[in-house]
Amino acid sequence: MTSSATHTHQAPGAPGYTDRRADHLRRLHKIEGQVRGIARMVDEDRYCIDVLTQVSAVNRALHEVALGLLDDHLRHCVVDAARSDPADAQTKLDELTTTLRRALRL
Amino acid sequence: MTSSATHTHQAPGAPGYTDRRADHLRRLHKIEGQVRGIARMVDEDRYCIDVLTQVSAVNRALHEVALGLLDDHLRHCVVDAARSDPADAQTKLDELTTTLRRALRL
Amino acid sequence: MTSSATHTHQAPGAPGYTDRRADHLRRLHKIEGQVRGIARMVDEDRYCIDVLTQVSAVNRALHEVALGLLDDHLRHCVVDAARSDPADAQTKLDELTTTLRRALRL
Amino acid sequence: MTSSATHTHQAPGAPGYTDRRADHLRRLHKIEGQVRGIARMVDEDRYCIDVLTQVSAVNRALHEVALGLLDDHLRHCVVDAARSDPADAQTKLDELTTTLRRALRL
Numbered sequence A, B, C, D: 001m002t003s004s005a006t007h008t009h010q011a012p013g014a015p016g017y018t019d020r021r022a023d024h025l026r027r028l029h030k031i032e033g034q035v036r037g038i039a040r041m042v043d044e045d046r047y048c049i050d051v052l053t054q055v056s057a058v059n060r061a062l063h064e065v066a067l068g069l070l071d072d073h074l075r076h077c078v079v080d081a082a083r084s085d086p087a088d089a090q091t092k093l094d095e096l097t098t099t100l101r102r103a104l105r106l
Helices: A018-043 A048-084 A086-103 B018-043 B048-084 B086-103 C018-043 C048-084 C086-103 D018-043 D048-084 D086-103
Strands: none
Touching: A018 A048, A018 B018, A048 A086, A048 B048, A048 B086, A048 C048, A048 C086, A086 B048, A086 C048, B018 B048, B048 B086, B048 D048, B048 D086, B086 D048, C018 C048, C018 D018, C048 C086, C048 D048, C048 D086, C086 D048, D018 D048, D048 D086
């Protein structure tokens, strides 16, 4: 299954992020490289503050991925459920709130 | 009292995390694998919420690394500067506050 | 307009949190008192760490209020728009993503 | 008043934020008013997203207060302990790490 320009090509049952999958994968591969770069900095005894600055950059990049996934999930899974299956929409909103609560570490 | 038996062997100029470098590297390698696992989940069309749960876990693991590096930096670089060079301590506290401000995204 | 036990009594156009308004107000009044308590601690020269602990508690309480408002907004405003007005649903999801981005300080 | 010029006039045992106490109190009183304003918005049925925007603003203001208190604590309590009492410095860094861990909700 490939990422496609429009939502209409999305297979039934595909997760909400299918259209932007290539974008998420590109970001995640970049983040993987950034984490490897941080390990290399630690291995090379680089200054603590410079290492911390890179850790903040990775955290920010991960938050961007999370926000993108969440946005996709709302636009597809939640909106589709709201239109076709109120009980499923209720379930999806319950799990979404649980996920946000965990993301906010409450 | 130092945080570990080998602190006294730390080379002059080594960063504050030298004693716990192996610990930080182990955590970072694990995080790198977790990020790769998230990319695999996206590639396999796994459910958005399950992907988001893993992103939260990586964020938490990165915060643990940041906290460990910060703790090392305070215990070694900042405390050493406070004892031997007040002007350097001042500089180090300025850059620490800048770093925390960025970590908190203020 | 008063807070009511069930969603069906909610007036058209009321914000999503109407059903739980009393709950949100109770939490906000408690938070207001906590902030006043922190000012009193600072005024009384209480130990920095104890003040910081109270600041963390208030931040957590505010996150709970935000999560509750967000959950109400999704369950009512967003779900209602998804069912009756796709263009409005699109607008509501755009503003929601902007709000989450700001909340995460990206 | 700056944190350095008047530090020598600080009473023994005073918390680290004494020099900037007026600044912290001013910020906290403003935050108290902002929280009261959010309660008023909820009471007046204002739109969820507008309420959430104000909650984010208060969270940010609280983080600024926390960062200021932390900076004061490091510059005075921790640096003083590092210079005069290594065991006390150790204790202060332990409690600081605990506080940051709680602030980051790890």
